[in-house]
Structures are given as structure tokens and as C-alpha cells.
Amino acid sequence: MKELLKPIIVLASICLVVTAMLAYVNQITQSVIIKAEEQAAAAARSEVLPDAEKFEKLDISGMPEGVNEIYKASNDAGYVVQVHTKGYGGDIKIICGVGPDGRVKGVKTLSHSETTGVGTKAVDNNSGYRDKFVGKDKQGALAVDTITGATISSTAYKKAVAIALDACKMAGEVKA
Amino acid sequence: MTNLIIILLSAVFINNYVLSKFLGICPFLGVSKKLGSAVGMSLAVIFVMLIATAVTWPIQKYLLDPKDLGYLQTIVFILVIAALVQLVEIVLKRYVPSLHKSLGVYLPLITTNCAVLGVTILNISENYTFLEAMVNSLGSGLGFMLAMVMFSGVRSTIEGSDIPESFRGLPITLIAAAITSLSFMGFGGVIENLFS
Amino acid sequence: MRTLNNFTKGIIRENPVLVLVLGTCPTLATSTSVINALGMGVAATVVLLFSNILISALRKVIPDKVRIPCYIVLIAGLVTAVQMLVKAYAPALNDSLGIYLPLIVVNCIILGRAEMFASKNKVLASALDGLGMGIGFTLALFLMASVREIFGNGTFCGMEIPFLVDNKISIMTMAPGGFLVFGLLIACVNKFGRHKPKKTDFGCEGCPQADVCGKVCANDTKEAVKDD
Numbered sequence: 279m280k281e282l283l284k285p286i287i288v289l290a291s292i293c294l295v296v297t298a299m300l301a302y303v304n305q306i307t308q309s310v311i312i313k314a315e316e317q318a319a320a321a322a323r324s325e326v327l328p329d330a331e332k333f334e335k336l337d338i339s340g341m342p343e344g345v346n347e348i349y350k351a352s353n354d355a356g357y358v359v360q361v362h363t364k365g366y367g368g369d370i371k372i373i374c375g376v377g378p379d380g381r382v383k384g385v386k387t388l389s390h391s392e393t394t395g396v397g398t399k400a401v402d403n404n405s406g407y408r409d410k411f412v413g414k415d416k417q418g419a420l421a422v423d424t425i426t427g428a429t430i431s432s433t434a435y436k437k438a439v440a441i442a443l444d445a446c447k448m449a450g451e452v453k454a
Numbered sequence: 455m456t457n458l459i460i461i462l463l464s465a466v467f468i469n470n471y472v473l474s475k476f477l478g479i480c481p482f483l484g485v486s487k488k489l490g491s492a493v494g495m496s497l498a499v500i501f502v503m504l505i506a507t508a509v510t511w512p513i514q515k516y517l518l519d520p521k522d523l524g525y526l527q528t529i530v531f532i533l534v535i536a537a538l539v540q541l542v543e544i545v546l547k548r549y550v551p552s553l554h555k556s557l558g559v560y561l562p563l564i565t566t567n568c569a570v571l572g573v574t575i576l577n578i579s580e581n582y583t584f585l586e587a588m589v590n591s592l593g594s595g596l597g598f599m600l601a602m603v604m605f606s607g608v609r610s611t612i613e614g615s616d617i618p619e620s621f622r623g624l625p626i627t628l629i630a631a632a633i634t635s636l637s638f639m640g641f642g643g644v645i646e647n648l649f650s
Numbered sequence: 651m652r653t654l655n656n657f658t659k660g661i662i663r664e665n666p667v668l669v670l671v672l673g674t675c676p677t678l679a680t681s682t683s684v685i686n687a688l689g690m691g692v693a694a695t696v697v698l699l700f701s702n703i704l705i706s707a708l709r710k711v712i713p714d715k716v717r718i719p720c721y722i723v724l725i726a727g728l729v730t731a732v733q734m735l736v737k738a739y740a741p742a743l744n745d746s747l748g749i750y751l752p753l754i755v756v757n758c759i760i761l762g763r764a765e766m767f768a769s770k771n772k773v774l775a776s777a778l779d780g781l782g783m784g785i786g787f788t789l790a791l792f793l794m795a796s797v798r799e800i801f802g803n804g805t806f807c808g809m810e811i812p813f814l815v816d817n818k819i820s821i822m823t824m825a826p827g828g829f830l831v832f833g834l835l836i837a838c839v840n841k842f843g844r845h846k847p848k849k850t851d852f853g854c855e856g857c858p859q860a861d862v863c864g865k866v867c868a869n870d871t872k873e874a875v876k877d878d
Contacts, residue, residue, distance in 0.1 A: 292708075304734060628829045
């Protein structure tokens with residue numbers, strides 16, 4: 279009997295202790311992780327819309343599909359929209375700043391899983407592709423050239439920017 | 455539907471687990487000497503990947519996420535996979551002895567195979583639906599098989615050649631793997647443009 | 651003297667990556683840049699150190715039958731803790747290591763040392779063994795990453811190197827480059843290492859996990875011998 283029980287007891291108690299330890303570490307790090315994520319998000323927002331002083335999160339129902347969050351600049355410098363679209367390797371998450379004139383101020387990729395050397399020609403922040411959208415409206419954004427060999431990735435990127443522009447137009451009409 | 459085909463094809467060719475993500479290198483180098491073992495090992499991997507995904511995906515979505523226990527992911531997944539492998543072995547031995555005979559020896563190897571744990575975690579982090587996750591697992595497994603089978607052919611050719619002493623064994627195997635991986639990069643643009 | 655030996659053997663003579671050929675997956679995957687490699691090396695070293703200490707301390711308590719599940723739970727717990735700490739205090743590293751951070755769980759170096767060393771030795775010796783192996787792992791990663799980053803990206807730790815930065819061999823940072831550099835490094839170790847390579851081939855016979863993971867390779871080896 280003892281032979282049978284001992285392994286079970288030992289294994290179960292190890293599981294218990296390890297889980298308790300993880301819960302403890304999680305409690306400590308959780309707030310730090312959230313803070314770090316918020317900081318990174320705030321930095322990304324100011325990068326794509328540098329004129330804005332402060333952001334206020336809008337809560338509008340019926341946003342186009344793919345919109346995660348939309349922020350309005352408190353000094354009427356425009357909007358910042360976080361959008362995801364399906365790329366080639368998975369979701370592409372971008373953040374897009376839009377000026378009050380409805381034109382793109384800046385775009386930044388937050389996360390992606392496109393193929394290195396292929397899809398990254400479009401989604402990588404250093405590839406120069408994102409600069410092509412600055413100053414474009416929806417029509418202009420959709421007319422940006424797709425990158426040869428990375429059609430799906432660049433199309434997804436363009437679509438994301440277009441969705442962001444749509445969302446801003448809606449937010450402007452709603453006048454939250 | 456197109457979506458699923460893209461996931462499947464890119465898992466096999468582009469994001470090949472062995473040749474571009476470097477997951478499951480140990481069996482890739484260790485068990486690819488003979489075609490028979492390569493096929494057996496790959497079949498066992500496909501089998502376990504599918505079952506593991508079918509079990510871990512619901513666990514994450516319906517048990518860990520609602521209870522805010524996402525941080526237990528790694529520990530739960532590896533235990534589930536280890537238990538599953540044991541279970542599958544017992545069930546196969548009891549009810550399908552013929553299959554057990556061909557796959558049995560490979561099963562215990564798989565618990566600590568990073569490709570299996572990798573595919574279950576990636577399915578969650580990529581936000582796949584259940585169906586997409588299953589297709590991705592199937593594709594990843596098939597990709598593993600393709601790499602293993604191709605590479606066992608390459609290795610049998612290497613065996614018979616005259617190689618400088620320092621390169622004998624592992625180094626030349628790795629360099630052959632580099633060239634195999636290079637050839638897979640050619641698929642890069644192909645599938646991306648198939649459906650556009 | 652013997653205690654010190656436990657520490658130093660992992661660094662060069664029994665280097666886990668270049669001599670024992672363990673943990674190949676993270677070695678190939680995270681050696682694309684020096685920063686990544688060091689991050690991975692340190693994370694794995696921390697896990698290895700604590701898992702060796704814990705397993706050695708518990709070696710009399712853990713029954714033989716369930717030792718592998720026990721080790722896996724302990725290691726997975728440590729890995730998750732490290733993962734949360736990295737996420738909290740070095741989010742950029744977490745992003746670039748991605749999936750390979752949780753996959754430290756199945757790094758064969760860690761389970762291998764637990765099974766081969768920590769389960770049979772005292773706590774201090776195991777701690778030194780873990781630390782030495784961890785440093786050896788980090789060193790090998792650093793070496794590989796240096797080669798790949800310098801030639802593949804023209805940079806070292808992000809600093810640009812004149813001439814090379816304009817003449818990048820991009821393939822080095824991609825997947826094939828990983829295999830290639832690793833193969834060349836091991837060839838160098840074979841050539842210049844003081845010990846002639848005993849193993850002529852890669853296989854499970856050299857892997858400390860061979861007992862754990864089954865007889866498949868043993869069979870393969872036997873067949874190979876018969877063929878000869």
C-alpha cells in the first residue's frame with residue numbers, strides 16, 4: 279500500500295508547491311507586466327501621432343471588424359487606432375495615427391508572425407514600407423504598391439491601415 | 455476554406471518546424487539515419503501533435519483563460535502531453551498491437567520533443583480557432599515528416615562519401631541540413647502568391 | 651579539487667552544446683543576435699542552476715517510479731517563473747525569444763543534467779554542475795551568435811561594423827545559416843579539441859536521456875553495427 283501511495287503523494291505535493299510558487303510570482307509580476315505593456319503602448323501611440331498631448335480611450339460600438347482600440351487626442355490632433363488583420367503567418371497588429379484631416383500620420387507594426395525575409399519586407403518597421411502610407415487617405419492607402427513576393431503580407435497591412443481610417447471616420451461622425 | 459489551406463501549406467513548407475523554426479532538431483538528427491525509423495517517428499509525431507492539440511486547446515480556452523490562470527500554460531501542457539503519450543501507448547498496446555509495434559518505440563521519445571509542446575503553445579498564441587489549430591498541427595506534423603524523409607535520403611548519400619575527418623558525423627550532417635533548409639526557402643514566395 | 655571540476659567541466663571539456671550536442675533547438679533558433687543568445691543563455695542557466703539544486707535536494711524524497719514527471723513539473727515551474735520575470739523586467743527580450751522561452755522546459759540539457767547528475771549527487775556539487783553547464787551553454791550560444799550577427803547583419807551587439815554592414819551575408823541570420831555555422835563550429839571543435847571525437851555520429855547513445863526516452867536509438871545503433 280505504502281509503495282503505491284508514496285509516488286502519488288510526492289508528485290501531488292510537488293505539483294501543489296510549484297503551483298503555489300507560481301501563483302505568488304504571478305502576483306508580484308502581474309502589475310509590473312501590465313505597467314510595462316501600458317508604457318510600451320503609450321510610447322507607440324505618441325510615435326504614430328507626435329502632435330498629440332494626451333490620449334483618451336473611446337468606447338464606440340459598431341467599429342469595423344479588426345479594430346482593437348481607438349484613442350482620441352485630447353488636443354484634437356487626431357486619432358490613434360489599434361487594428362489587427364490576418365496576415366500570412368498569423369495576425370498582424372498595427373497602430374495607426376490619423377490626423378484631423380483624415381490622413382495617415384504614422385503607422386507602426388506592434389506584432390506579426392510573417393516569414394523572415396519575405397513578409398517582413400512589408401511589416402518590419404525598418405523596411406520603409408510604413409513610410410509610404412504617411413499623408414495618404416483611404417483611397418491612397420489602398421493604392422500603395424504591394425511588395426513583390428509578399429503580396430499577402432502587404433495587402434493585409436494596407437487593409438489594416440484602411441480599417442483604421444474607416445474607424446476614425448466613424449469616430450469623427452459620432453463625435454464622442 | 456482558403457484560410458485553412460494557407461495554414462496547412464505554410465505549416466508544411468514555409469514555417470517548417472524543423473528547417474525554419476528549429477523545433478524537433480534532436481529527432482531530426484538522431485532518428486533520420488534510416489528511412490523506416492524516420493517514417494515511424496514522424497507518424498508518431500503527427501499522431502501525438504493532433505491529440506495534444508485536441509486536448510490542450512480546449513483546456514486553455516475553457517479552463518485556464520476563464521479562470522485567469524494563463525501563466526500555468528507551460529506546466530499544464532507539458533504534463534498533459536506526458537500523460538497523453540503514456541495513455542496512447544497503453545491504449546495502443548492493448549487494442550491495436552500492430553500499430554503499437556510500429557509506433558510504440560517512438561512514443562516515449564516524443565514527451566520531450568519541443569515540436570509537440572511548441573505546436574500546442576503556438577496554436578494558442580496565434581489565436582487560432584479549434585479547426586485552424588488542428589489544421590496547423592496536421593501541417594506541422596506533415597512538415598516534420600517531409601523534412602525527416604527527405605533528410606534520411608540525403609544522409610544515406612552522405613554515408614557513402616569520402617569526408618574530411620573533422621567533418622565526419624555531425625558536422626557534415628548539419629551542413630547537409632543547411633542546404634536542405636536553403637532549398638525550402640525557395641517555397642517562400644510561392645504559397646504566399648498562390649492565393650492572391 | 652573534485653568540486654571545482656564539477657564546475658569547470660561543463661564550460662569546455664564537456665560543453666553541453668559543442669561536445670555533448672544537447673539543446674540544439676534553442677542553440678540554432680536564438681543565436682540570430684548576440685543579445686538574444688545571451689538572454690537565452692542566462693535564462694537557461696538560471697533554470698538549470700535551480701532545477702539542479704531542487705532535484706538534488708529532493709533526490710531522497712522522490713520515488714524512482716515518478717521521478718521524470720516530478721522533474722518535469724519542477725523544471726516547468728521554474729521556467730514559467732523565469733518567463734514571468736523576463737516579461738516583467740525585460741519585455742523586449744520576451745518578444746524576441748518568443749516561443750523559445752517556454753520551450754526551455756524541453757531543453758534536453760536541463761532534464762539530462764537532472765537525470766545524469768543532480769539525482770545522484772549532493773546539492774553543492776549539483777549546483778556547481780548546473781552553473782558550469784549553464785555557462786558552457788551560454789558561451790556556445792554567444793560564439794554562434796557572434797559569428798551569425800557579425801557576418802549576417804554586420805553588427806555586434808547592435809553596434810555597426812564598418813565594411814561588413816554594407817556587405818551583409820543575410821543568409822547567416824536565416825535558418826540555413828544556423829545549421830551551417832553550427833556544423834562548422836563542431837568541425838572546428840573536432841579539429842582543434844584536445845580530445846579526439848569519440849562519437850563518430852550523432853545519436854541517442856550519446857544523449858543522457860537515452861534511458862528516459864526509449865530504445866529506438868539503441869536498436870538503430872545495433873542495426874548499424876550489424877550492417878558494418
